[in-house]
Amino acid sequence: MEIAQHHLEVHNLSLYFGGVQALNRVDLKVKKGIVFSLIGPNGAGKTSLINCISKFYIPHEGKIIFNGREITPLRPYEVARCGISRTFQNIELFKGMTVLDNIKLGRHNHLRSGPLAGMIYWGKAKREEEELETFLDREILDFLGLTPIKHRVVATLPYGLQKRVDLARALSPKPEFLILDEPVAGMNREERQDMMKHILEIKTVWGLTIFLIEHDMEVVMNVSDSIAVMNFGEKIAEGKPEAVKKNPEVIRIYLGHSFTEG
Amino acid sequence: MELIVQVMIAGITIGSIYSLIAIGVVLIFKSSGVINFAQGSMAMIGAFIAYSFVTQLGVPIVFSLLITFLIAAAIGIVIERFVLRYLTGASLLSIIIVTLGITFIMDGGALAVWGSSNFTFPKLFPAFSLELGGIKVPSVYLWSFITAMVLLVIFLLFFKYSKMGLAMRASADNQKVAIALGISSRKVLSLTWIIASIVATGGGILLASISALHVNLSYIGLIVFPVIIIGGLDSIAGATVGGLIVGVLEAISGVYIAPHLGGAFQQVAAYLLLLIILMVKPYGLFGAKTIERL
Amino acid sequence: MKCFKTRHCAYYFIFVGIFLLFPFSLFKYTNYVLFLVNMGAIGVIGASGLNILKGYTGVISLSQAAFMGVGAYTVAILSTKEGLPFWINLPAAGAITAIVGVVAGTPSLRLKGFYLAMATLATQFLLEYVFKNWESMTRGVQGLFITPPQIFRVHMNNDWVFYFFVVPLAFVAVLCTRNLLRTKVGRAFTAIRDRDIAAELIGINVFKYKLISFAISSFYAGVAGGLWCYYMTIINPEAFTLLVSIDYIAMVIVGGMGTIMGPVYGAIFIILLPEFIQRVMEVLQPIFRMTYTFEAFKHIVFGFTIVIFLMFEPKGLSEIFSRMGRRIAKWRRKEVREKGGY
């Protein structure tokens, strides 16, 4: 049960780019069902860390344990299969495809029908596709209010909406662990409000663990249960939002920043 | 042993011509990220133009070479200005195929103008030949070898020190930024294509003067791909070395391996090596690895 | 959606009608035109295969011709050495070619873009070498020739019989492609084409799907090659050179990369282009006296076609047609509205 307490554990993770040390012996423990935020100035190594978790980068040392199972040796798509899904800082949607297809791709691993069945497109494969569409309509699309634009091609959508499609794609596989990489970056005020609302809803309604990276302190402080602060590839503080807010080290780093503006 | 020496020399001599063509391809790629399948056809066309000037119009060789180079430069500019400029930002694959299309146009043009029979190319070089280890190396081979080496040095210096060279590298690395920095990428591209097509023409002329002149000469455009892969797409030194490697490899396989495997193994040897290298070192021996980012 | 479907049904009926009546409308041109149509149909199958790989998965393959060669040789060997019937040989050709395709596709584990294209180029040349030198199997450069199976006591390579056999097959091939591409697999392909890293990160096994794409594409190629062999009754290494691969690439581009009907238009276009030019040139014969200008002209037009399409119509003929269609539809709607319809 102890393991189940910690949904994700990162043990002294290190990553180098040539000479540059992106991550230096980082340790993290994320409890199940909370919103865990990772903050820090640009280049602190936040994105590098999650890229390590989703195996886009292979860490040079340390290990990553998810649900008590080590996922360090896995390949990216296998990590995704474990139930970890993520959004991207600069949206990585498939721009040529429709919103619906993008979101469908999120559930790729839940679909069974192989190429041959697909070619014949009769019985199983057909049914599966229809079920998939109804599922998405019911669970994802109208929850994020994407139903009206589901047949639009992504490239034609405004930035804010694309962010939301990205989120939808990350949610569609019904993950247990959701990584959000700067979900409100570059959004205007009410877009930010919606996103905050969505995050909290996801946490409460869907009851999944959220790993948040964000610059916008307002969002962070409002949604997070626990916060870790990174600087120059090292974790320098961790704890409840209030605690972190008071931490002198953190204040020194964020000198000049006020916690209410990003 | 005497034979192996001769094989080596034979390989190096033909290899140096491969290098010449390959350098052109690499140049274009370095400065514009375009992979030019039409390089071989450029060589062929250049050779034909020179041929017509020398034999059909009776222009003295030096002048006809000059004119040929001018025309070649013009062709280069036309291709860059009227085709590839419209494709900036298009996917590499479609660019490759466009250059394939250009190949067809050029070959067709040559076919229409000169027909598809063998022509005797005028002797450009004093017909002395050097005795190297029992193999008579005709002057053209020496010339091609020297030309390749000289070009190599020139380009290396050019890219290292000259302002234009730096500009080219910059715009190859990131066109937008380069433009932002006030580098006229148009000028750069035009210049590259001029250089490339002139180099190709030179190679073509050398090639034509060692074998009969024929439309099929453009086949060399295919041989250079093992060369540039082995050498690495973006390295001129690599292209030169690669050319020599492929030349030698072909010679060796032609003499020692083909008898046992049978058939024209010489031809596929280069591609076999290409495949192996791609498996082991996906970016060639001298090529720079590109790092993917999110 | 519904109305769309019914409209499609109507189209199918029209299509079947044309398909059945077409051969009877040709008089003295019958065999010649049927030959072109049959070659076109083979082209459609091969091009659809290449389209899956190139248009949807974004892998440029220069070895389609070699794959067709594998198919053709499979058929020839099975029917001459084993004496198997064609309804075994054709699928076998597809299957074996698919295996070869997967092997040829393994470099895609580490390679992409130009480098992968080069790997396929190497595959093309290596396979040609094998065709020429695996004499115990392929009889080397002399090639194999087969006696085509009889259907209703008529040899299958008779233009009529073959027409009624191959055109439906091509239709099925296109249909299968369409089905495939609206399921999981098809989406995965497109995702890989658009952004392979992201695809991997959201849980798609990119390498596996690239291999699947190679397999399917070469399956099509194999079947097309097998049909070619049955039609020509001879296969030798000179039949499937790099130039043929380039023809197929041209078909996909001209027809429209990453569109279902693209390969159909493309194949027909590329097969007919030389015919039209031939006719034109025959009319212009007095002007172009030397006959090889025919060929030269064909080359030039072919080249220009590719260049122009990629420059100004990267989505090819199918885009042009659908634009036409849209325009007509709009115009219709306007009319209806003016009549106060609906």
Add this chain to the structure above:
Amino acid sequence: MKKLFRFLVLVSLGLVAISAHAGEIPVGIYGTLTGTDVDVNGMSYGPKDYLTYVNEKFGGVMGHKYVPILLDGKNSIPEEVKVFKRLVDVDKVVVVNGWSTGGTKALRDQINILVKIPFQAQSFSIDVLDPVKYPYIFLMGPTYEDQVLIALEWAKQKGAKTIAFLHADIEYGRAPVRNAMEQKIPEKLGLKVLADIEYAGVSLDLTPQLLRIKELNPDYVYIQDSAGNTIKILRDAAKVGVPASKFFGNNYNFQHIIPGTLGKDAEGFKALQVNADWGANIPMMKEIEEFAKKHEIAKKDAYYTKGWAQGKIIHEVVSRVLKKTGGKIPEIGQFRTMIRDEWVNLENFDTGGGTPPLTYKNHQGHSEARIVEIKGGKFVTISDWIKTQ
């Protein structure tokens, strides 16, 4: 689907061609007007010009004009099949003058079973020469294997002990050499084959192969390829120091471009001649010169004259048929078979010195050749007509 329909309509519209009217005798010719081996396509222009010549001089045959139709087969199987179908079905020709071995093989059933049309192949391959299996296919001259035999016999007389073969990796290159080996031709003559060296037909440099030749040092080397590659071979031979006089080429190397390109490096190269050269002092040449007054000759070489001779054959058999029918053109299928029957009956037919007298009992015309050698930059005959037995 609509669009598909649009296309199909276009097809049928686009393919409207000039068809043969009564009183005309369409004759189909296809050859490699472009593609590899194009430098010998005089063979395809020849028949066309001769039939035109007949039309102009004698107003055709018994009042019927020939309609020679020359198309490009590009030396590729599907192209040649396509062209054949067009000639047979659309242009309704009565006889076809074809080209490549591969194409002829692909068309074997069409020619002999389905269409039954007399077919004169330019190929010298033994694979298509079979009066029983292929009753409608005719060759004119010694097969490549015959040529090897002739060359080797001659070499034997000159005291050769060892030989080697050089050829490209295509059917035209490899197959005849293989056949010759399987027929044990060298062994029968007591010649030792040191090597059978193959190279890629497109390769630009053949030095390695020549280095092997130099190592093995055979007395003679037989080249089963055409001028383009022969030039490369002799060039690289000179480079590694193998004298051109060691080399033998088949009938497609009887080309003046070879000495023209290589100059003294080609001195002593030997080729086989199977028909009269351009400019030879023979009656046939007079006709050509007469024709050349009004028309442009595409190729002035030994292959054009070969084509001209083939034209003469076609004219001969057609006029014989028309004599039989008393000047009226029979129904086309019948016409074709009659032509074929007359063809087989040709005996010691004289093409005006263009070739040795032709007899078509075995569908081969003749199987003689003579050796020509490059002396002082031009080909000179150095042997009599040698006949294979």
